[in-house]
Amino acid sequence: MADAPFLLRSDDEGVVTLVLNRPESRNGLSLGMLRSLRATLAEVAADASARVVTLAGAGPAFCAGHDLKEMRARDYDPAYVGELFALCSEVMQAIVALPKPVIARVHGVATAAGAQLVASADLVFAAEDARFATPGVKIGLFCSTPMVALSRNMAHKHAMQMLLSGDLIDAPTALRFGLINEVVAAAELEARTLSFAKHIASKSPLTLAIGKQAFYRQAELPLAEAYAYASEVMAENLKARDAREGIAAFLDKRAPCWAGE
Known part of the structure; x- marks a missing residue:
């Protein structure tokens, strides 16, 4: 061995x-x-x-x-x-x-x-x-x-x-x-x-990366700071192509096509 x-x-x-x-x-x-x-x-x-x-x-x-x-x-x-x-x-x-x-x-x-x-x-x-x-x-x-x-x-x-x-x-x-x-x-x-x-x-790799990083970072912050940080993360996340694609796919009742960006 x-x-x-x-x-x-x-x-x-x-x-x-x-x-x-x-x-x-x-x-x-x-x-x-x-x-x-x-x-x-x-x-x-x-x-x-x-x-x-x-x-x-x-x-x-x-x-x-x-x-x-x-x-x-x-x-x-x-x-x-x-x-x-x-x-x-x-x-x-x-x-x-x-x-x-x-x-x-x-x-x-x-x-x-x-x-x-x-x-x-x-x-x-x-x-x-x-x-x-x-x-x-x-x-x-x-x-x-x-x-x-x-x-x-x-x-x-x-x-x-x-x-x-x-x-x-x-x-x-x-x-x-x-x-x-x-x-x-x-x-x-x-x-x-x-x-x-x-x-x-099967989920967007970009979204998974954003979410995992945000989870561990917010967990160490006081409540008000955690909410402020998470709000910034969501606003930034919404700019991503995958977020727009995911919302469109949900509203159009189809499977999303992730780009990872």
């Missing part, structure tokens, strides 16, 4: 599927994996044919977090550790900043930085057997960076429950906590995720 690519990419009608490809390490976020994610996300961002991204894991797990064996093998070298955590944070922010919706397709476990990856995605579909945890507190290494993503996706008390206990939660609990969108039978997970991704990919 050492010579195998860290990520496997496939494209299907505007949907880019990225599969973490280190099943022997439960797809641990090693330096190599994070570098590959960073580079591939940049490629996808510049790819006009890519409308939606789905993110999955090879083997029995989605992602078990950072590669602890690599950490120990590098003797927790400060330079390595600094690069590792900085790069991980960069990748998570790249997912949020990506002008395409990102859907995580989760099976098995998503723990520590793997749970952070889930929380950083825009949407999450999880198999019935999926389990989630931020278990760092159990090994003396609090999940501080996963905490950033979790606390922005869940009620604070739910996030603190996961962070302070380190215990696994099942998929229905993750749904109740707001960490995921839908629980799906394992045999149907891939098809359900791809179907929903294609449904989103």
Whole structure:
């Protein structure tokens, strides 16, 4: 597996599927994996044919977090550790900043930085057997960076429950906590995720990019500022060719033809 690519990419009608490809390490976020994610996300961002991204894991797990064996093998070298955590944070922010919706397709476990990856995605579909945890507190290494993503996706008390206990939660609990969108039978997970991704990919790519950026920006603003910003975004959006086309298609009762501009 050492010579195998860290990520496997496939494209299907505007949907880019990225599969973490280190099943022997439960797809641990090693330096190599994070570098590959960073580079591939940049490629996808510049790819006009890519409308939606789905993110999955090879083997029995989605992602078990950072590669602890690599950490120990590098003797927790400060330079390595600094690069590792900085790069991980960069990748998570790249997912949020990506002008395409990102859907995580989760099976098995998503723990520590793997749970952070889930929380950083825009949407999450999880198999019935999926389990989630931020278990760092159990090994003396609090999940501080996963905490950033979790606390922005869940009620604070739910996030603190996961962070302070380190215990696994099942998929229905993750749904109740707001960490995921839908629980799906394992045999149907891939098809359900791809179907929903294609449904989103049928929309104007420009509108999706505008909406995703605006969602995350307004969420950090006070209420009055959020409304002022969102009003500006809508007014600017209305100048776009796709907005005019979408309104015309709706009024004319026909399917729109998106130009992406």
